[in-house]
Amino acid sequence: MPLLQIAEPGMSEVPHSVHLAVGIDLGTTNSLVATVKNGEAVVLEDEKGSALLPSVVRYLPDGTVQVGREALQRAAEDPQNTISSAKRLIGRTLSEIADPSHLPFRLLDNPGMVKIETAAGVKTPEEVSSEVLKVLRARAEADLEGELVGAVITCPAYFDDAQRQATKDAGRLAGLNVLRLLNEPTAAALAYGLDKAAEGIYIVYDLGGGTFDVSILKLDRGVFQVLATGGNSALGGDDFDRAVFSWAIAKTGVSDTSLTPADKRRLLAESRAAKERLTDAESTEFHVKLEDGREVSLPLSRAEFEDATKALLQKTLDAVRATLADAKLNAADVKGVVLVGGATRMPMVPRLIRDYFGKEPLAGIDPDKVVAIGAAIQANKLAGNEVENDFLLLDVTPLSLGLETMGGLVEKVIPKNTPIPVARAQDFTTFKDGQTAMAIHVLQGERELVDNCRSLARFELRGIPPMVAGAARIRVTFQVDADGLLSVSAREQTTGVESSVEVKPSYGLTDDDIVKMLREGNQNAEEDKAARDLREAQVEAKRIVESTVSALAADRDLLSKEEEAKILDLVRHTLTLSEADDTQAIKDAMDALAKGTEHFAELRMDRSIQKALAGQNVNDI
DSSP, X not given: OOOOOOOOTTOSSOOOOSSOEEEEEOOSSXXXXXXXXTTEEEEXXXXXXXXXXXXEEEEOTTSOEEETHHHHHTTTTSGGGEEEOGGGTTTOOGGGSSOGGGOSSEEEOOTTSOEEEETTEEEOHHHHHHHHHHHHHHHHHHHHTSOOSEEEEEEOTTOOHXXXXXXXXXXXXXXXXXXXXXXXXXXXXXXXXXXXXXXEEEEEEEEOSSOEEEEEEEEETTEEEEEEEEEETTOSHXXXXXXXXXXXXXXXXXXXXXXXXXXXXXXXXXXXXXXXXXXXXXXXXXXXXXXXXXXXXXXXXXXXXXXXXXXXXXXXXXHHHHHHHHTTOOGGGOOEEEEESGGGGSTHHHHHHHHXXXXXXXOSSOTTTHHHHHHHHHHHHHTTOOOSSOXXXXXXXXXXXEEEETTTEEEEEEOTTOEEXXXXXXXXXXXXXXXXXXXXXXXXXXXXXXXXXXXXEEEEEEOOOOOOTTOOOEEEEEEEOTTSOEEEEEXXXXXXXXXXXXOOOSSOOOHHHHHHHHHHXXXXXXXXXXXXXXXXXXXXXXXXXXXXXXXXHHHXXXXXXXXXXXXXXXXXXXXXXXXXXXXXXXXXXXXXXXXXXXXXXXXXXXXXXXXXHTTOOGGGO
């Protein structure tokens, strides 16, 4: 039974709510945990007064696990067993990781998900992330002196189904009751919206250690509506570090192949440190001593750093422009820009925002902490605690969801940027006479053809009663929950036969896939329309041919041999063209077949009427 906590008379601090819940920012570089105390969201610190927990895990041969700063300090001496940036691996297969060769630890190509070889055995990114979450959970329970009822874990808005499911699994492995997966930009806007009572159109520019998100939100009296999301889940501070790493290698002429894993760790660590020093300084000294005694020592100016990373910064602006276009807005419509993520401390980021939007970005909350604060606010509400300022979050789907129809076409059921949670149903029918089963193929993407979209799941609906083509009514329902996870069900309406699938893909979309889908969905609109028209014409031609052949089989005695031969010629011509790539020619052939069978249709109609009236009295009709 929960205990009611009451403050002692004279105490200045009222104890926290009975329902203990936390928000966790599971970051690529650092992670944080926050909770609501006395009506205010606060980030919890460790015994040394540090809020940031490095998202680094070291596995020792005896099974001991080191997490955080201790693991980070040992990274250079034991790089093969020290795992960092696991967030960039979570929910991925080896083929979906851009450049695994730069990693100091060894990845294994395991079906469904990438795995990591360590001295303590093979580990998954989910297991690595769970170790970070366990430390944050212990920190929260020690501070709050009680067991947590749940946690809200944040993830990039652009995480696909596989990455979201993997993040949720990491939470479960850590012993957490995951109340909600919350998009990081939405969490940031929640923190700003309630703290500053903001209203209007806001952009959240979230450049973290491993991911970049941009979200456009409309804030209006406690309602946080996400209008559009964009970004790149493989672009972040790590990439800026690697750019400095590459710059140093190129400047000194050191061969990349001559570097040991420990050397790479040292160079990357110094790259990150140099980047951070340049936040406040115009220049710094890049200095690393390699294992073989060689030294890499170079002056690095802020101007050189910005030149070496300008292409990466431009990618973020490209994503901002694309997301504004999705929301049908321009820069002038934006009231404020919220900066999130430690990488936004680079001076060139605020300058980019000022130049493009013509206004200073908001910086009232520490960009490292703002996501965790927003997650804590949401967790406090979901745990059932009273909140002073009630609010409603309306997040969106980052990509369209649909299913395959005849001819390899994609029928979109839930378009991208649809507010979630959402459930939408659409009716479909059978293609052939007597069809008793239907294969359901669930897809994600913006293109018109199956080949250009990503397959998420397949399942079958069986037990459809035999009917003529087009008579069956199959209702397919798509449901996306508040975490952005999808389930699909199919039901035959007359019999109630039903089948469903929870979409838990064993692989995820690559960043390039997502960006490419969105870009090609716009660039290839005319091409896609032409391709769709062709496929629809091909499918319709085959349907008409099948119907005509069935009619001839049933009533060919109504025709003379010459009439039947003419219709068969038209059937063969239409069937041949149905495989061609000429939409107009196919339509012309269908028109000719329809005209050529008009008399036959009239004869069949007469016969049907005669059968219906046979043996009946005029007065009975």
